[in-house]
Amino acid sequence: MAKKRILIAKPGLDGHDRGAKYVARALKDAGYEVIYTGIRQTPEAIVSTAIQEDVDFIGLSLLSGAHNELFPRVVELLDNKGAEDIIVFGGGVIPIDDFDYLKSKGVKAIFTPGAQIKDIIDFIELQN
Amino acid sequence: MINCCIRKIFPEIENLSNGLIKGDTRSIAKALSVVENCRDKGELLINRIFLETGKSSVWGVTGPPGSGKSSLVDKLIEKERSLSRKVAVIAVDPTSPFSGGALLGDRLRMQSHATDPGVFIRSMASRGRLGGLSNASFDAVKIFDAAGFNTVIIETVGVGQSEIEIVELSDLVILVLAPGMGDDIQAMKAGIMEIGDIFVVNKKDKDGAEKMKTEIEYALSLKEGHHKGDRSNVVMTSAKSGEGTDMLHREICDQVKLSSSSGGLRERKLRNTKKEIERIFNMKISELFYEKGVMSSKIEQAAVEIQNKSMSPYEFVGKEISLFKGANK
Numbered sequence: 260m261a262k263k264r265i266l267i268a269k270p271g272l273d274g275h276d277r278g279a280k281y282v283a284r285a286l287k288d289a290g291y292e293v294i295y296t297g298i299r300q301t302p303e304a305i306v307s308t309a310i311q312e313d314v315d316f317i318g319l320s321l322l323s324g325a326h327n328e329l330f331p332r333v334v335e336l337l338d339n340k341g342a343e344d345i346i347v348f349g350g351g352v353i354p355i356d357d358f359d360y361l362k363s364k365g366v367k368a369i370f371t372p373g374a375q376i377k378d379i380i381d382f383i384e385l386q387n
Numbered sequence: 388m389i390n391c392c393i394r395k396i397f398p399e400i401e402n403l404s405n406g407l408i409k410g411d412t413r414s415i416a417k418a419l420s421v422v423e424n425c426r427d428k429g430e431l432l433i434n435r436i437f438l439e440t441g442k443s444s445v446w447g448v449t450g451p452p453g454s455g456k457s458s459l460v461d462k463l464i465e466k467e468r469s470l471s472r473k474v475a476v477i478a479v480d481p482t483s484p485f486s487g488g489a490l491l492g493d494r495l496r497m498q499s500h501a502t503d504p505g506v507f508i509r510s511m512a513s514r515g516r517l518g519g520l521s522n523a524s525f526d527a528v529k530i531f532d533a534a535g536f537n538t539v540i541i542e543t544v545g546v547g548q549s550e551i552e553i554v555e556l557s558d559l560v561i562l563v564l565a566p567g568m569g570d571d572i573q574a575m576k577a578g579i580m581e582i583g584d585i586f587v588v589n590k591k592d593k594d595g596a597e598k599m600k601t602e603i604e605y606a607l608s609l610k611e612g613h614h615k616g617d618r619s620n621v622v623m624t625s626a627k628s629g630e631g632t633d634m635l636h637r638e639i640c641d642q643v644k645l646s647s648s649s650g651g652l653r654e655r656k657l658r659n660t661k662k663e664i665e666r667i668f669n670m671k672i673s674e675l676f677y678e679k680g681v682m683s684s685k686i687e688q689a690a691v692e693i694q695n696k697s698m699s700p701y702e703f704v705g706k707e708i709s710l711f712k713g714a715n716k
Contacts, residue, residue: 261424262487262512287488292512297495304501308494311507313416341413 263383264292264314268305270333273323274298278350278372282318285376291383302329306336309345316383319366321351331364338365346386350374400428404435407534412507415534419509422526433526439533443475444643446538447557449519449579452545454565455589457496458626459635460542464500466636467538475507475531478542479521482512489513493542507536518552519543522670525556525663548578555662558652559584559642561635564603566595580606584620585638591623591631676711 267283269276276298283295294312296305309317317337319330330349337345349361350370358369368382403421406414422429446463448456460476467474478493489512500506513521520543531539543553554560562583573580586607588600603621607613622638624631646652676682689703 261420262514283490287483287490288486290486290488292482292489292491292510294491294510295495296498296501300498301502304498307502308498308508310412311416311509313420 262290262292263316264294264312265316265318265383266294266296266305266309266312266314267318267320268296268300268308269298269320270300270302270305270329271321271323271325272299273321275322275351276320278322279318279320282320282350282376282379286379286383289376289380302332302336305333306340306342309337310340310342314345316386317345317347318379319347319349319351321349321353324352326351326353327357327360330361330366334365348379348382397428397431400431400435404432407530408436408439410535412504415507415530416509418530419523419527422530423511423514423521423523429523429526433529436529436533440529441532443528443532443536443539445528445532445557445559446540446639447543447553447560448540448563449543449546449550449553449560449582450563450587451547451565451568454545454563454568455624455626456542456545456563457493459561459563459587459589459624459632460493460540461497461499462624462626462629462632463540463636463639464497464506466632468500468503468505471505472537473505473507473535475509475534475536475539476542477509477511477524477527477531477539479511479513479519479524479544481544482514484515507531507534513544517550519546519550520552520556525666528556546579551579551582554582555659555666558655559639559646561585561587561639563587563589564599565590566593566599584642585635586621587635588621588623589626591625592628596623676707682707 265286267279269279280295283293286293294308294314296308305317317333319333321329326349330347334347337343337347346367347365348368348370349366353369353371361369370379403414403418407418418432421432448460450456457478464474464476476497478491480489480491480493482489491510491512494508494510497508500508509527511521511524511527516522524541528539528541541553541556543550560582562579562585564587566588586603588596588603590596600621600623604619620638622631622635624635626632646655685707692698693700693703
């Protein structure tokens with residue numbers, strides 16, 4: 260049976276990886292195969308990794324404020340490579356005012372501090 | 388003839404095969420998922436690409452958790468790329484026996500190669516297999532081979548003493564150890580210490596590294612076929628600083644060259660193919676037994692009877708096997 264595969268990646272220059280690691284671990288405990296690539300990844304590296312690993316989801320974590328640039332860039336690069344089927348969601352310190360913009364750019368969901376892991380799992384399970 | 392049928396039934400497999408033989412990244416990635424997730428289609432795919440395999444040099448990297456396997460692989464990729472060789476890496480990490488999930492973190496140490504088109508890294512979860520690999524690792528090597536990668540490196544899960552399947556999948560095994568993990572008796576034990584073609588004492592700047600090298604060399608000198616004055620195949624490295632990794636790479640290349648010219652490699656490949664046939668046989672035979680789902684309920688019932696001493700486990704299994712034979716006459 261196919262297991263869902265999820266890439267948890269941190270674009271941008273901040274080193275706050277606690278949230279990303281927590282989510283990676285929790286998703287492992289929920290039965291998914293999670294690939295974790297560490298901090299300071301370029302959108303190019305993230306997309307190339309996602310394609311090689313044939314993941315179903317990319318979860319991006321960012322706390323430096325550059326989400327409006329970097330999240331859409333990941334979606335755009337996926338499109339360019341014909342991998343628009345990979346679902347992108349995001350997390351970190353992201354102002355609620357930016358949600359609409361990010362969603363219009365193809366980021367499917369945003370989880371901010373305080374989000375429950377159950378909500379992330381529900382989101383994953385709802386996608387097909 | 389067979390290929391012609393496959394084309395009709397599974398255009399998807401045909402497309403993937405053609406794509407991966409051309410080296411198309413997405414096709415390779417999808418093909419790897421097919422052999423991981425769908426045995427029937429995976430078999431067709433391997434049959435289809437089989438003629439294209441047999442060209443890659445296949446290196447196994449194994450050793451205990453935290454000894455520095457991934458960081459060393461990162462350095463080996465670098466060396467191979469400097470020779471313009473295309474490199475594929477299969478990095479296996481354990482699947483949780485409780486949740487079925489896995490946290491695949493090996494490639495974290497190799498991300499400097501993420502955008503190099505000559506490098507393909509794939510993380511795999513062991514999915515219940517206990518020998519240090521996953522079931523799909525065997526087919527994954529063939530896919531990378533057919534896709535034209537010069538070198539395929541397989542990094543096993545962090546192993547203990549007896550996970551030695553890697554020897555059946557590789558042309559040469561690099562055993563990575565680090566100081567602080569036991570005395571000279573550990574180096575003489577059976578199992579993992581017997582499968583290394585090259586031994587690496589990583590974290591060479593740590594206390595006890597020199598001593599460990601001496602102990603391993605001594606243990607190896609007791610092996611049959613060892614001659615006094617034979618060159619040492621123990622290399623000291625620091626994957627972090629890169630120290631010693633040139634020497635490790637040279638040692639690997641030398642051994643590969645030597646074993647292909649001496650005929651040792653051909654013998655090893657033949658031995659590994661025999662093992663592979665046995666492995667597939669075992670897998671298919673046990674599937675035959677379990678296929679209709681009746682066996683698990685029978686086992687449950689028998690367990691109670693065996694606990695009550697109304698029969699021995701051998702009697703139960705013997706009875707089931709004669710029933711199976713009878714049914715297949």
